[in-house]
Amino acid sequence: MVYGFVNQSGGHARIYSEVGVGTVVRLYLPRSMMAPELAEAEPASPAELPTGKETILFVEDDPMVRQHTGKQIVGLGYAILMAENATEALALIDDGYVPDLLFTDVVMPGGVNGRQLALKLRERWPELRVLYTSGYAHDK
């Protein structure tokens, strides 16, 4: 599998193994001279994107996604409240924060999923907007 991936990419692999010591796998990949397609596809400036001043409660258990998306939301002008799970989100609410929109992952650890969190918050604010995110959404 490793050989196939590297070979297909125009590179090569070197594997060094020593009994009782361990194994070193080095993958050598050619440097791409092409401009990143994703960067080109994105609008050049956030000014071209719809923005807002509302407060977004963003609940996401993946720390990398939480950090990356959090920056994007702030970059769009919104105020943001971030939580790792429903328990943290509810604690923020108990501290007095009031979101305009709940943006939450559907599947989360801790026993309360995004849907259940939304229902809890809707009991307090029936007009709270809710947007779900999921890695499974494209398959449905």
Add this chain to the structure above:
Amino acid sequence: MTIDGESVPSKYVLGKPYRRADLAAKLREVLDEPAGHGVP
């Protein structure tokens, strides 16, 4: 998609991975809905 046995319109779901432009558009779309709308 279906969450907890209930169907949620795609309007209220942003599939991963998403791009900044899709995120920006979806946030604005849902925020701009009239009060009382949205997923139950």
